[in-house]
Amino acid sequence: MKAAKRTKLESKGWKLGSTADFLELTPEETAYIELKFALSKSLKERRTREKLSQNDLAKMVKTSQSRVAKMESGDPSVSVDLLVKSLIALGASPKDLAKAIA
Amino acid sequence: MKAAKRTKLESKGWKLGSTADFLELTPEETAYIELKFALSKSLKERRTREKLSQNDLAKMVKTSQSRVAKMESGDPSVSVDLLVKSLIALGASPKDLAKAIA
DNA sequence: TGCGCCTATGTCAGATATGACATATTCTGT
DNA sequence: ACAGAATATGTCATATCTGACATAGGCGCA
Numbered sequence: 001m002k003a004a005k006r007t008k009l010e011s012k013g014w015k016l017g018s019t020a021d022f023l024e025l026t027p028e029e030t031a032y033i034e035l036k037f038a039l040s041k042s043l044k045e046r047r048t049r050e051k052l053s054q055n056d057l058a059k060m061v062k063t064s065q066s067r068v069a070k071m072e073s074g075d076p077s078v079s080v081d082l083l084v085k086s087l088i089a090l091g092a093s094p095k096d097l098a099k100a101i102a
Numbered sequence: 103m104k105a106a107k108r109t110k111l112e113s114k115g116w117k118l119g120s121t122a123d124f125l126e127l128t129p130e131e132t133a134y135i136e137l138k139f140a141l142s143k144s145l146k147e148r149r150t151r152e153k154l155s156q157n158d159l160a161k162m163v164k165t166s167q168s169r170v171a172k173m174e175s176g177d178p179s180v181s182v183d184l185l186v187k188s189l190i191a192l193g194a195s196p197k198d199l200a201k202a203i204a
Numbered sequence: 205t206g207c208g209c210c211t212a213t214g215t216c217a218g219a220t221a222t223g224a225c226a227t228a229t230t231c232t233g234t
Numbered sequence: 235a236c237a238g239a240a241t242a243t244g245t246c247a248t249a250t251c252t253g254a255c256a257t258a259g260g261c262g263c264a
Contacts, residue, residue, distance in 0.1 A: 001230050016130045028187070028190050028191055031190050031195075031196070032186065032187055032190055034196075035190075035196065035199070037184065038196075039242095045176045053239080053240060053241085054240070054241060054242095055240080055241095058223095062223085063222075063223060064222095064224055064225080065240085065241075065242095066223085066224075066225080066241090066242075066243075066244090067222075067223065067224085067228095068241090069229090069240095069241055069242050069243080070242085070243085072241090072242095073241095073242075073243095075199070075243095077220085077221065077222085078221080078222095079181060079182075079183050079220090079221060079222090079251095080181075080182045081181050081182045081183060081221090081251095082138065082221080082222080084182055085130070085132065085134055088134055089130055089139075089172050090128050094133070094136075094137065094140075094203050094204050095204050097200075097203055098140075098199075098200035098201070098203050098204035099116055099144075099200070100198050101199055102196050102197050102199075102200035125215095136206090146228080154212060155211085156210070156211065156212095157210080157211095160253095164253085165211095165252075165254090166213080166252090166253055166254055166255080166257080167210085167211075167212095168211090168213075168214090168253085168254075169252070169253065169254085171210095171211055171212055171213080172212085172213085174211090175212075175213090177213090179250085179251065179252085180251080180252095181221095181250090181251060181252090182216095182248060183251090184251080184252080193243095
């Protein structure tokens with residue numbers, strides 16, 4: 001992750017990934033955030049693979065394009081619940097979810 | 103699941119598990135709920151294995167005994183976020199989480 | 205029986221996540 | 235370079251989740 005991006009994230013709500021030492025993150029917080037990133041990444045991959053726009057996915061999950069963008073960018077305002085629901089909507093099975101996070 | 107329990111759940115917020123046909127649940131809702139149950143079960147197993155009371159765990163996660171009880175009972179008011187955070191607090195690794203849900 | 209301890213259930217004010225909207229930025233093809 | 239589509243960012247009212255509290259039920263033990 002680039003320093004600029006990191007600083008930007010830090011300046012807002014975040015705290016993340018490989019910057020655990022730099023910021024004040026407990027191992028638990030780190031693990032939680034990394035889990036979210038793994039789900040985000042998986043979501044973007046799936047959507048892209050299906051050749052859907054964020055708008056398309058938004059309609060499938062009954063949310064808005066902007067929230068989909070936030071999901072995929074790992075925005076702190078997005079819950080694991082929403083990520084999981086969205087992945088399921090894209091056809092992810094429990095095993096798929098397991099693979100995404102392990 | 104026993105009919106009495108099912109009816110009780112139905113009468114409140116729920117909808118669940120093997121009763122997808124009986125209630126009006128989309129496959130997506132079913133998958134989501136079953137995921138939550140898998141996490142609930144895993145949480146209870148871990149806590150029990152560590153010989154911790156719900157109160158002990160509550161303090162570890164900075165919540166209350168009653169919320170822990172709700173987590174373990176699959177109460178609809180509990181988010182996947184909270185379940186995941188609690189499991190992580192109990193030392194669950196990404197792989198452990200993956201195993202729990204797959 | 206009575207007494208701790210643990211767990212379950214209900215409720216609620218405050219905290220957080222949500223969808224929607226506006227708008228900005230980046231991308232893609234021409 | 236331009237237009238149009240896709241994606242990103244900011245904000246906000248409302249919906250949902252949260253911790254805390256009260257209280258009830260259960261279980262072993264003296």
